[in-house]
Structures are given as C-alpha cells and as structure tokens.
Amino acid sequence: MNRFAELLDRLAYEPGRNNKLRLITGYFREVPDPDRGYALAALTGALSFKHAKAGLIRDLIASRTDPVLFELSYDYVGDLSETVALMWPKSPDIAHNNPPPPTLTEVVTTLRTLGKSELPAQLMRWLDELDETGRWALLKLVTGAMRIGVSARLAKTAAAALGDKDPHDVELVWPGLASPYGELFAWLEGRAEKPVNRDPAPFRPVMLAHAVEDSDFANLDASDFVAEWKWDGIRIQAVSGKGDDDRIVTRLYSRTGEDITGSFPDLTPSLRLPGAIDGELLVLREGRVQSFNVLQQRLNRKSVTPKLMKEYPIHLRAYDLLSDGETDLRELPFEQRRTKLERFIAELDDDRIDLSDQIPFATWDALTAARADPVSAGAGEDADAVEGVMLKRRDSAYLPGRPKGQWWKWKRDPHIIDAVLMYAQRGHGKRSSYYSDYTFGVWTAGESGDQLVPVGKAYFGFTDEELLQIDRFVRRNTTEKFGPVRHVTHEPDKGLVLEVAFEGLARSPRHKSGVAMRFPRISRLRWDKPPRDADRLETLERMLRSETTIAPAEPATP
C-alpha cells in the first residue's frame, strides 16, 4: 500500500502527461501481481466497494485526538483526509509491535467483503500501520475521492507501454478482463498469449480524419468523395451483441474506448439489434440539435436523474456501421457500409437514432458554398450545431487510427475577435517559468467611460517564439502581482492586443461579461494595433444572439 501511495502522491504533483506515464509504467514494472493489478483497477475506476463517508473519518479522528488541535489542523490543511492522514497518532501498542503495513491487495480484497460494522475498526488498524502518505492514499481510496488527474485511458496506456504494445490493443482486450488483470500483465510481459475478449459487445478502434488544407484540394477528385456534416457533439461507438444467455448486451464507448454506457441509460434500450454503430451523441429537443454547451450537461455524470434525461434528451446520429449482427463490415468500402447502415437504421426505426445526412455536391466549389451556408445546404435549423464538413472516400475501408488520404475534416472558420491582454499567469511543468495563461478583455461602456471587461482565458495557440515575446512583454509591463498572477498594463494606447479565435459563445452568469467562449486560443499577436481599436462587448453580444439558446439554469459540470 505504501508503494501505491507513493505513486499516487507523485502523480498528484506531476503536471506532464508523458511523465505521468513514466511514473505509472515504472510502478507496473517494479510491483508484482496482484498488487499492480489492483492499482490498475484503482486508476481506471474499476474497483467497486461501498465508500466510507466523511462522517466516519471524523469519528475516527475524534476518538484519537484533542478536538481543538484537530479543528486548528483541519482549518490549516483544508482537506479532511489529508488532515487525518497527517495527524493520526499511532496507537502505542502498534508502535511497539510494528506490524507490516497492509498491501494494496489486502486493502482492496478486505474492503470488498467487509461488513459495515467492521469497517471502523479495520480502518483504525490500517491507519495505525501505514505512514502519512499511505494513510492519505487509503482515505482517498475508501472515500472514493482519488482526483489525481489520471484518466482510465492514461492508466491503460501506461500498462501498454510495459510491453511496448499499442494502447488500442489493451483497449480491445479490456472489456473481457477483470482485476487484478493477471492475464493482461502476463501478455504484456511476453509470458502468455494475448487475452481473448469474450465480451459480446467489444470496442473497435476508431477511424479518424485529417484536417484538410486549402492546398490539398488540387490533388483530390470531388467525385471520389462523399460529404456529411460534422456535428458538434461527442463521437461514440454504440455496440450491441448477443451474450451467452442470448440476451442483448449494449455498450457505449468514447472514441478512446472508455465505456460510458452508465451515463446514457436512456439510449441503450434503443440499440436492440446486434451491430456496431459509429456516430455522434447529440441532445435533440423537438427534433432540433442543441449546441455542445447543452450536451455538456449530460457528460461525466455519476448519477443520471430522470429530470436530467427529460430535459436533455439524448440522441445518436449514425455515421457508419462496423458490424451488422455477427458480420464484420470494416473491410468493405464506405459506400457499401453506408447502404447497410441505411437499412440497419430503417430496421431499428427508433426516434432516438437517425442517419447522418449526406451533402450533395459535384465540385469543390459547390461544397465550399455548402460549408459556408449550411442552412440552405440541408442542415436547416440545425446549422448552428454544424462544426464543418466531413469528406470520406467512397472506397475507404474502416481503418483504425488516422490513415492517410481516406477521411478529411473541413471545419468551419472559427470566430475571431481582437481582445486586450489584461492578466497573465505562470504555467505549469515545462511552462512554470513562463507567463503562458492569459486573461483577455474587450471594451464596454463603464461609469467613467470605456473600460475593459474580461471575456476569456487562453493558454495555447501561440508558437514558442510568440510565447517568449508575450512573456517578455508581461514581465516589462506588470503593474501589480498577486501570487502567480500579474496584472498587465491595459490602457487605450498602451497594452497588447491578442487576436483570439474561438468556436462558439454561450451566455454565462459566472463571468462578469456574461459570455463564455468555447475553445478560445491565441491566433495572432497584434503588436500593430493599439488597444483602443480592440473589439467591444457589443460585438460578442451580437454573435451570441445568432447562436443557439442554451441550457436552463443548472450548474454545469464539464
């Protein structure tokens, strides 16, 4: 347990993805089965036992410490588990006997079978046996609040690296495995064959598209391609298959293969025919596609209430069919798959599932016109949820990854505004000595003339060279410092104008300006432009009126 705790501790502080991978892979290499398997289960969220409540932890610490000292400590540390982990006084008997700390396996297997009444005494014993970091990890584990910035995908990628395997391959066998994953580690270490995925509804690696550049079209023949709208939702794979008992098993996967079935119980009953659909998850209200902001209300939910399902009705728009019943279709050309898809969707005949329309075009000029005006090119009232156009070769097989020349995505041009840099914050990890996070604002009428109001924050989009230039500007034009944040000169004729590109706009009561941008990034530095000539809030408000209306007032959990 202490070694696992050490890993969690290190991961909690490490900002870099590759470094996190190295730490996790290093752990898998060093720690034997079955401990490492339970660690993998913990990191992928695959452990299941009843979590302890905060009240129990409070009771435990109250039985061992002075209440005044506890309150002063809790007040200082600010986190219950951490406070308890740090101040836990070992029982004198334990200090005497010095029993070995529990292994992760011991903790996980004991928690699975432990009765509720036995939990407090067992936790006390473990707290006595572990060190500070071990106690912290134990309490995070039993209260179900790990939050160390590691996704299931990252943990699986780290496992794959142990055997120089493609993470996709791990994803493929994953649904058939269970903790502590002895089979998986045996294969990764070359001691056994690849585990067979007996899951009746397995994930298939997703096919992705390249971004098309204007110069590419000269070498592409319009007649080789079909076009569809690129919908602004979540790409998913919906798979149904027959289990051993002949019952239909349905699973929904994200594009990286994470099982997200649990978040959409309102969609699974509609997928009653065996097959694998590649499509886009959307929210439809009265037949109209809602914006991504609306869909966001349905993402990453632990519990899905009837109210949520009613207010945010989920929908699947089908792009492709990877298998029809037991038959794998992935080798077939796209056109043939499309015909089968059309038949499949017609047979399903379900309101929650429809077909992604194709855009008729004969020349690139015609498609250019359609992309510029989706309303009249068939998207109609749903045009606001169109993110661009997808081009697919008529003869393309369904290949994993991003094969060259098969599929292209042609996004709509982003919105652009000129905003003024107001505050800059130091970055993390590699960027910790750079001011790389920027809050920018636009002009609006204030009580004493025009003033800047912050409208967003961006921390990418610029080149390394531009980062150096902005960093230098921030250091030379700081008017005040608040911890890691610097207040940067922003006056009508002194300051830096940033060209900000973004994908969409939503009304937001949480921002002073009342608007929130989607996917903002710095597209250009406008050293040539005086701040007084930057855009005004009215411009954004005009854009907002033309965007889709969004969510009823309910807190967003992105």
Next chain:
Amino acid sequence: MSAPAGLCCKPGGFHIDPVRPVDRALITHGHSDHARPGHGRVLATQETLDMMRLRYGDNFAGSTQAIAYGETVRLGDVTVSCHPAGHVLGSAQMAVTCKDICIVASGDYKDAHDPTCTPFEVVPCDVFITEATFGLPVFRHGDAANEVKKLLASVALFPERAHLVGAYSLGKAQRVIKLIRQAGYDAPIYLHGAMETITHYYQSRGIDLGDLRPVKGVRKADLAGTITLAPPSATSDVWTRRFPDPVTAFASGWMRVRARARQRGVELPLVVSDHADWDGLCATIGATGAGEIWVTHGQEDALVHWCQSKGLTARPLALVGYGDEEEEETLPPGESADA
C-alpha cells in the same frame, strides 16, 4: 522579558535576536530574521558571527564577542550560557540565569538528526522559550534520508531531465547536499550563485560536501540527469530555462501539506525541515522540565493549548518580525537571471 525590539533582558542589559538595532544583542543563529546588522555589541557563536560577516560585511556590528557551546559569561546581573540548538551550523540556545531562575531562549531548533551541525541539547530550565513554526500536529517530518531517497529515485527515473532543488541557502541546502552524499550519490552537485558563499563556508568548517560546481556557464544538455540546489524563489524564475525540462523539488517542512506544495508549483515536495516538528516540540518542552512555556512565533495557538492541557503555564509572546525564512528569502536584484 519582552519588548517591541524582540526578547529583552533588563537585568542583563541585552536583547536576544532583536529586530531593531540595540546596544547589546545575543544572536542565536545566522538566519536573517534573527541576525540583523547594526547592533552595538554582538554576542554569538563564532559560526554565527562569521555568517553575519559574510552576509553584511565587516562592519555589521560595533564589536563582537564569540561564545562557545558550554561556555558561560556574566552580563550585568545575569549569567548566560550557550548550548547547541541543532537548527543550522553555529545555532545556539541561550540560557539566562538570574538569581535562581533559569530561562532558556532556544531560538529556532530541531531535535532531528542533522550531519551538518552539532546536535540539539536539552537544557533543564524553569522557563522555556520556544518557537512554533511547525506547531500543529499535522507537521510530522519523518526521516529526511527517506525524502532524499525520493529525490534520487526521481533522478534515476528521469535521466534526461534536470532536478532543481529549492532549499534555503543557509543550512537547508548544505544538509540536503550532505544527505545526498550519505545516500551514496557522488556525482557533481551544482549550485545557484546565491548558494556559493555560505556553502563554501560550511566546507571551510570541515563539512565534506563532495564535488560542488557553479551551475553558471554549464551547457544545458550537460545538466540532464544532474541535481542543482537553488534558493526557493529561483525555482520558478526565468533562471530555470537553462535546465532541460526541470523537475522542481523543494526541501521544506511546509511540503508536508499538499496545498502549500501545489501553491508553489512544486512537482517533487521533499519534507526536510530545520525546525522541530510537532512531536519534537512536545517532547522537548517535556524534557526541559520547565513549568512555564513562552511561545515566540509560528502556530502559537495549538502549542499553547497543548501545554495548558498538560498543566503547564503557557503564553504566546506574539513577537513580530520573525517568520519563515523560506518565504522571505528573496534574491538581490539582477542575481536571479544571471546566477
């Protein structure tokens, strides 16, 4: 025995660690919040006097007098004896005896092992004046050698990155270097410019720290897989850009609390403290046999509460001007970018 200028002993005619210039000062150790320039006469250990001279120049005081551990001098109506505090090289507790009452001003101290200074010594007394920098039961510092193992494991795991260890330049840095050596690491260790003077002074006092080199002028690629010690404030400065993908470590007792480490953007917190932790404070207070405890600075409330719960008379002195040296160490202008 209290005054705005710091601890004052009227019958002896002196102040201990005064924060403003006074006629006669007893200085417990060389950290800048305790050892300030401009006093008339200064009594301190030879090491503390040397460090003040290195930091403030030859004219840091009107006159100086060195006192050795175990030595007793008479000042006015009192006698003063000097005892090791185990905080940094030359750190001392001052035991002041007037008639039949003995008061010990311990300055900053720790009872944990430190290979770079004389171990802390318990001085039996009637009144014990203690710091409370880490005066909360969440501060338990453990064995510093294990923290250094964590650092070396990280160096082994990331051989292409540089490891940058923020450590206060007087005491902490030398202790960390010594612990790294004791863990068997014998490659050169690099130093930020602001570390050099004091570190060389430690070496001149016979503390073997192995092969130390200035980091200035070393090629970026050559710093992969190396360890560099720097003042904490430099580890988030433009100065760090000379290192390949640096891992930022910080050696401090504050690293025990996650929010403190995260606030500073530390990736590898090392819990190494030059102050007594909670258990150390409590054990020391008990061992002195003092019936009355005065708490100078830090988390006074919890420690005073603990003393009272043990039947001891205790009160906070609420002195201003002392603090956490790590929070206050700032670099001279110009030094940060070019040290």
